[in-house]
Amino acid sequence: MEKIASPIDWSTWQGEIHATLMFIVKDGRILLIEKKRGLGAGKINGPGGKIDPGETPLQSVIRETQEELLITPLGARKLGELWFAMSDCPDILCHVYRADDHDGEPMETDEAVPVWTRLDDIPYARMWEDDRHWLPLLVDESTFHGRFVFDGEAMQWMDMRTGISW
DSSP: OOOOOOSSOTTTOOOSEEEEEEEEEETTEEEEEEEOSSTTTTSEEOSEEEOOTTOOHHHHHHHHHHHHHSOEEESOEEEEEEEEEESSSOOEEEEEEEESEEESOOOOOSSEEEEEEEGGGOOGGGSOTTHHHHHHHHHTTOOEEEEEEEETTEEEEEEEEESOOO
């Protein structure tokens, strides 16, 4: 994507929705979900969702993974932060976590279908357009900060930085 000036003034940007994503990477595979409802329904992603009042991002990502897949991630650590300026929904600030193990067996719920995928076969064509830019960093255990502008489901602008301290 050609480097053009951002249409957003990121120095004053604030995500209206604060959210989380969790990716469990184990034995050469990554645990994804097929989202059944809400923003991104039908797409492949990681479990996650909105941070409830009084919750930390870590508490939220564990709760959301428990609700969506009936498992508890173990040793979760924040590797990234994603800022989304969206045309058709409130802007989102998303904290991205990785864990290398979990308690329980992933099960389908009303919100998600678990999808274990080999690391060399991640279905980017079924994911949000930005995922291909930061998910490999998470797999490689690199820290990152991404800023994205979307018009509907089409990414219009992006900026990725690595080596961030959280």
